[in-house]
Amino acid sequence: MTLNRRDLLKAAGAAGALNAVWPLTAGLSPAQAREAAEALGSTYDKAPFTLGVASGDPQPTGVVLWTRLAPEPFAEPGEQKLDEVVDVRWVVAEDRALRRVVARGTVPASATLAHSVHVPVGGLRPGRTYYYAFTALGRTSRLGRTRTAPAGRVRSARFATANCQSYPSGHYAALRGIAREDLDFVIHLGDYIYEYGPEGSDIRDHNGPEILTLRDYRVRHALYKGDPSLREAHAAHPWFLTWDDHEVSNDYSGTGGGAPFMRRRAAAYQAWYEHQPHRGAGESVLPDIDIHRVRRWGDLLELAVLDLRQYRSAQNLPDGTILGADQKAWLKKTVDRAPDSWHIWANSIMLSQLRGRPGGGFMFTDQWDGFLGERKEVLEHVRTSGLEDLVVLTGDWHSAFVDDIRPDFDNTESPVVGTEFTAHSVTSGAYDAQWNATNGPLMGAANPHLQYFEGNHYGYDVYEVTPERFTTHMRVIDDRRDPASPVSTLTTFHVDRGTAGAYEDPATKSSPAQYRRD
Amino acid sequence: MNLLVNGDAEKGPGGTAEPVGRVVGWTVRQGAPALVGYDVGGGYPTPADPGPGGAAAGARFFSGGNSPLTTLVQEADLPAGGATGHRAVDAGRVRYVLSGWLGGYAGQEDGARLSVEFRDRAGTPLALSVLGPVSAAERGNVTALVERSAEAAVPPGARSAHVQLSFTRSGGGTSNDGYADGISLRLTASGRHS
Numbered sequence: 105m106t107l108n109r110r111d112l113l114k115a116a117g118a119a120g121a122l123n124a125v126w127p128l129t130a131g132l133s134p135a136q137a138r139e140a141a142e143a144l145g146s147t148y149d150k151a152p153f154t155l156g157v158a159s160g161d162p163q164p165t166g167v168v169l170w171t172r173l174a175p176e177p178f179a180e181p182g183e184q185k186l187d188e189v190v191d192v193r194w195v196v197a198e199d200r201a202l203r204r205v206v207a208r209g210t211v212p213a214s215a216t217l218a219h220s221v222h223v224p225v226g227g228l229r230p231g232r233t234y235y236y237a238f239t240a241l242g243r244t245s246r247l248g249r250t251r252t253a254p255a256g257r258v259r260s261a262r263f264a265t266a267n268c269q270s271y272p273s274g275h276y277a278a279l280r281g282i283a284r285e286d287l288d289f290v291i292h293l294g295d296y297i298y299e300y301g302p303e304g305s306d307i308r309d310h311n312g313p314e315i316l317t318l319r320d321y322r323v324r325h326a327l328y329k330g331d332p333s334l335r336e337a338h339a340a341h342p343w344f345l346t347w348d349d350h351e352v353s354n355d356y357s358g359t360g361g362g363a364p365f366m367r368r369r370a371a372a373y374q375a376w377y378e379h380q381p382h383r384g385a386g387e388s389v390l391p392d393i394d395i396h397r398v399r400r401w402g403d404l405l406e407l408a409v410l411d412l413r414q415y416r417s418a419q420n421l422p423d424g425t426i427l428g429a430d431q432k433a434w435l436k437k438t439v440d441r442a443p444d445s446w447h448i449w450a451n452s453i454m455l456s457q458l459r460g461r462p463g464g465g466f467m468f469t470d471q472w473d474g475f476l477g478e479r480k481e482v483l484e485h486v487r488t489s490g491l492e493d494l495v496v497l498t499g500d501w502h503s504a505f506v507d508d509i510r511p512d513f514d515n516t517e518s519p520v521v522g523t524e525f526t527a528h529s530v531t532s533g534a535y536d537a538q539w540n541a542t543n544g545p546l547m548g549a550a551n552p553h554l555q556y557f558e559g560n561h562y563g564y565d566v567y568e569v570t571p572e573r574f575t576t577h578m579r580v581i582d583d584r585r586d587p588a589s590p591v592s593t594l595t596t597f598h599v600d601r602g603t604a605g606a607y608e609d610p611a612t613k614s615s616p617a618q619y620r621r622d
Numbered sequence: 623m624n625l626l627v628n629g630d631a632e633k634g635p636g637g638t639a640e641p642v643g644r645v646v647g648w649t650v651r652q653g654a655p656a657l658v659g660y661d662v663g664g665g666y667p668t669p670a671d672p673g674p675g676g677a678a679a680g681a682r683f684f685s686g687g688n689s690p691l692t693t694l695v696q697e698a699d700l701p702a703g704g705a706t707g708h709r710a711v712d713a714g715r716v717r718y719v720l721s722g723w724l725g726g727y728a729g730q731e732d733g734a735r736l737s738v739e740f741r742d743r744a745g746t747p748l749a750l751s752v753l754g755p756v757s758a759a760e761r762g763n764v765t766a767l768v769e770r771s772a773e774a775a776v777p778p779g780a781r782s783a784h785v786q787l788s789f790t791r792s793g794g795g796t797s798n799d800g801y802a803d804g805i806s807l808r809l810t811a812s813g814r815h816s
Contacts, residue, residue, distance in 0.1 A: 188775045189714060212777035214749040224746055359690060362731025362792035363755040363800075370735060370752055377747075387651065389695060389786040390739045390750050 134179035137311060141178075144308045145275070145587070146330030149246055151175040152186070152219075155326060156335030157238060159250035160381025162289055162342040163399065164230035167250050169194055170381035171238045173219035177326035178311075180319055181215035186241075188215045193239040194223050200235050200247060213240070218322055220378040230255040231402070248339045251288055258402030261569045262286060264579075266337075267293035267348075267452075267499025268529035271328050272305035274584025278530040278564045280333035281579055281591035283340040285566060288401070290341045291409075293499030294348030294452035295532060296376075297324050307585055316368050321375030329379065333587065343381060346395050346409050348452040348500055351376050355470045358414040359428075396431050398438050400445075404569060408438055409450040419474030426475040427482075436485050446493050446574055446601075447522075453500040455479070456524050457513035459550040460543065467547075471500065483511040486521045493601055494522030495574055497567075502529040503540070503559035504578055506597055506606050507551075516552050520604040525576045525597070527565040531584050534559045544618025555606060557619035561594060574599040576606075625698040626785060629722070629805035631657045631682045638662060639797075641687030648696050648787070653689025653798070655789065657682045665727060665765065667801060672766035674723045674804045683723075683767065684805075686732065686789025686798025694787040698807065700780060706809035708781070716776040717812045718783070724754040725767030727799035731758055731792040734800035736770070738807055740780040748777040755790065755800065767801055776809065783807055 132140060138148070148154035152173040159167045173192065175184055190213045198204040207227060213219040221238070228234060231254030238245040264282050282290060301313040315324050329335060349356050352372040353365075361369065374391040376382075388394040395411035415428020427435060439447075449455075454471040466473035473479075486494060496509065505526040512518035528534075535543070540559040548554055563580035576597045581589040595612035599605070608620070627647030628634065634646035636657025643654055658666050659682050667673055667683060686692040701707050706716045724734045733755025740749040751772035761768060785807060789800035 189777050191778075211746075212748055212779060214775065214777045216749045216751055216774045217747065222746060224744065359790075360792065361790070363726065363733030363757040363790070364731065366733060366735065366755050366790050367757070370737075374750065374752065384745070384747060387695075389737065389784045390747055391737060391752055392786070392788075 134176040134183060137178040138176060141311060141327060141330055146308075146327070147332045148177055148330060149335065150243065152241055152243060153238060153245035155329040155379070156338055157236070157245050157248040158338035158381040159236065159248055159342040161344060161383040161399070162251060162253045164253045164255040165228050166224060166226040167228070167252060167342050168381050168383040169196075169223040169225055169236055169248070169250075171221055171245055172378060173213050173240055174326060177330065178323050180322070181218045184219065186215070186219055189213065190219060190240055192221050194236065196225055196228070196234050196236045198232070198234060202235060202237060202247075206234070218375075218378040222382065224383060228252045246339055250342045253400065254402040256402055258404035259570060261288050261401050261404055262566065263289045263291065264564055264566045265291045265293050265450075265497050265499070265527050266530050266564045267527060268295040268502055268532035269328070269334070270295075270298050270532040271331070272303040272307065272309045273533050274307055274531035274562070275587035275589075276331045276333035276530055277581045277584070277587055277589035277591070278562060278579070279331070279337040280588065281581065282564055283333060283336040287341050287566070289344060290337065291344045291450050291497065292346070293450060293497065293527070294346055295350045295499065296347065297328050298350045299324070299353050316371075318371035318374060321372050322378065325375055325379040338381070344399070344407065344409055344450060345380055345382060346411060346450050346452050347376065347413060349413060349470070352413070356413065357416050357418050359417060396434065400443070403443065403445055404571060405446050405448055406443060407448045407450065408435065410435070410452070412452050416475075419469045422477065424475050425478050426472060427478065432478065432482065435482060439486055439489050439491050442491055446495060446569055447491060449494070449496045451496050451498045454498050454505070454524070454526055455496050456505070456507035456509060456553060457551060458547065458554075461546040462550045464550060480511060483509065483521060487511050487519060491521070492604070493574075495599060496522060496524040497565070498524055498526040499529070501526050502532050502534040503557065504528050504561070505554065506556035508553040508555060508605055510553055513551070513553055522604060523599050523606040525565060528561050528563045528578065528580060530564065531562060534562070540618040548619035548621060554619065555621045556597070556608065556617060558594065558617040560616070560618070563591070563594070572601050574601075624806040624808060625783060626696055626805055626807050630680050631684045631803060632680045636682055639664070639666060639685070641689070645694060648694040651693040651695050653692030653789070654687045655692050655694060656685045656687040658685050667725065667765055667767060672761075672764070672768070673725065674767065674769070679803060683801055683803035684734070684787065684789070686734070686791060686800045688796050689798055690791045692789040692798055696785045698783045698785065700776070700782060700809070705811040710811060711776050711780055712778045714775065714778055715812055717773060717810050718776050719771060719773045719808045719810070720751050720753065720785075720806070721769065721771035722753060722805040723767040723769050723803045724756045725761060725765070725801040726756065726758065727765050729758045729763040730799055732799040733757070733790055733792075734802040735788045735790070736802065736805060737786050739784045740776060741782050741784060742779040743781045748780050749774060767803055
């Protein structure tokens with residue numbers, strides 16, 4: 105069967121909706137499913153490295169390198185034309201031509217882990233750029249670029265966050281922008297995939313029903329990796345990663361589920377590991393995964409990556425937890441031991457309180473608003489410990505917010521202990537312009553700590569950090585429908601070292617927004 | 623030969639439905655399991671319920687005790703020599719079989735999950751198999767343990783196996799009625815993986 109975009113769209117027109125086309129893929133072979141995806145804009149690297157390459161968790165002397173052998177992206181490992189275990193060679197060099205080699209080796213790729221490999225490369229030099237590639241079955245992957253963390257005194261750092269990249273909602277022009285930025289690293293704040301079935305998008309769509317099994321989650325990751333900008337962004341920079349709910353299912357709590365859900369969760373976690381440059385940590389044994397960790401970027405940044413899903417209880421319980429007891433103790437200890445630097449929390453879901461209107465209730469208690477006691481405890485700990493220069497970077501909301509963080513958000517006398525920047529999404533749908541125009545001012549009036557709200561754009565944030573100042577540039581794209589949509593800077597905020605609270609750069613203060621506290 | 627110690631819950635403290643703080647051969651990572659006798663009754667599996675049965679079952683099985691999440695971990699070094707030793711592993715001539723009886727109570731969805739992760743000398747995961755948890759529907763909505771197994775090649779470079787047994791309680795209540803018994807990890811010599 106040969107499919108092309110015109111035939112697919114014609115069939116969609118006849119059926120009245122594009123989602124009538126995508127179920128056809130259920131009866132397709134893996135090769136035909138790939139052809140269908142490609143006809144609607146997906147691309148893949150040359151086999152067997154179809155899903156690209158990536159690096160992650162940069163430290164002063166090492167990074168983790170990742171790739172997966174998947175000659176057919178939508179085939180199960182047992183269906184691939186691969187041995188059960190395949191040797192994969194890797195090389196790290198100082199130059200793009202991979203001539204000045206500093207490390208090399210061979211690792212086995214097992215079908216039990218979908219022929220993925222995770223190589224913890226050590227012995228590298230701090231603060232350096234390196235290039236890497238993999239070879240298997242006589243083929244060589246694309247070239248990846250990575251960077252180690254610096255050690256000692258650091259005068260500047262530049263990094264980005266991305267979040268919420270629903271595949272049906274648009275193309276990844278925002279990730280294309282990240283790939284082209286001059287960055288030290290990228291943090292993904294979660295909702296890397298979505299679990300839903302076809303959504304009726306006329307751009308592109310999920311190619312199967314809601315995902316439940318290990319096979320389903322593998323296919324979904326492969327579909328998302330079909331966006332060339334995602335692969336480009338992975339190959340361009342090392343990533344830190346956390347997750348939110350849609351890597352498994354909407355609004356889930358990681359604890360208390362029945363056997364069918366716990367099996368689904370394990371499948372989702374395993375597939376996530378198989379497709380990410382993640383370094384195992386602590387004592388966890390797969391398919392359980394330790395996400396939370398603290399990393400340093402010299403003496404300039406301390407980064408705490410939080411996991412707000414795996415250990416959380418149900419929402420709105422008097423003794424509920426979003427961190428889990430062990431992670432909460434770890435975070436408090438991290439605060440106690442904090443060096444004199446900027447303190448960054450990679451936080452998948454909004455920390456600051458958010459009421460929808462004056463006198464109204466919380467908008468979403470899936471975020472920290474559903475865990476009031478624990479939020480107060482953690483932020484009080486920040487206050488009493490005297491931690492300064494805290495910046496929390498958040499995703500999930502599909503809109504941009506800037507908030508003052510207070511231990512008690514209902515008390516304007518409560519001291520500001522940090523700033524939260526909630527970033528626009530890569531593609532996932534925000535509220536419409538009318539909703540934003542109406543509700544921006546209402547949220548501003550209801551939340552005295554809210555400084556800024558903007559919900560009419562998609563994009564990512566870039567941060568420039570010096571010992572004196574933390575700067576957030578809100579990068580936005582023109583159009584999610586355009587894979588090469590140009591990127592511009594909507595506005596810029598600064599936080600000065602030693603002074604709690606953010607302020608908007610005068611040069612962009614007249615940019616459009618639906619709420620701005622003057 | 624089973625690489626695991628006390629995969630049948632027969633050794634050490636236990637015998638009742640009361641949780642124990644220590645389990646021979648295993649590290650209690652979270653919660654506290656109970657090593658329940660098949661003669662305890664009161665709704666717990668008995669020799670009359672579907673399960674390993676007879677001598678294979680022994681006198682006791684694992685349960686999740688009273689914690690919402692109970693996790694046991696056992697790390698086994700792979701044998702250095704012999705037909706399934708390091709040289710054979712590195713030549714791709716060793717396979718593994720992970721198996722166990724996993725179950726739960728009546729129509730409830732408490733469950734037990736068994737996994738093995740093979741790691742190289744540096745601790746990097748090289749292979750993974752996950753079994754369960756078994757749903758109530760898979761047990762026919764009756765109290766039972768059902769057998770699950772997985773088999774695959776031990777990748778070259780593997781030096782240790784990390785086996786995890788997790789019991790999860792669904793919803794409220796006190797008792798974590800995920801059950802497990804007859805946990806084993808066996809290596810076999812085979813041809814080259816290719």
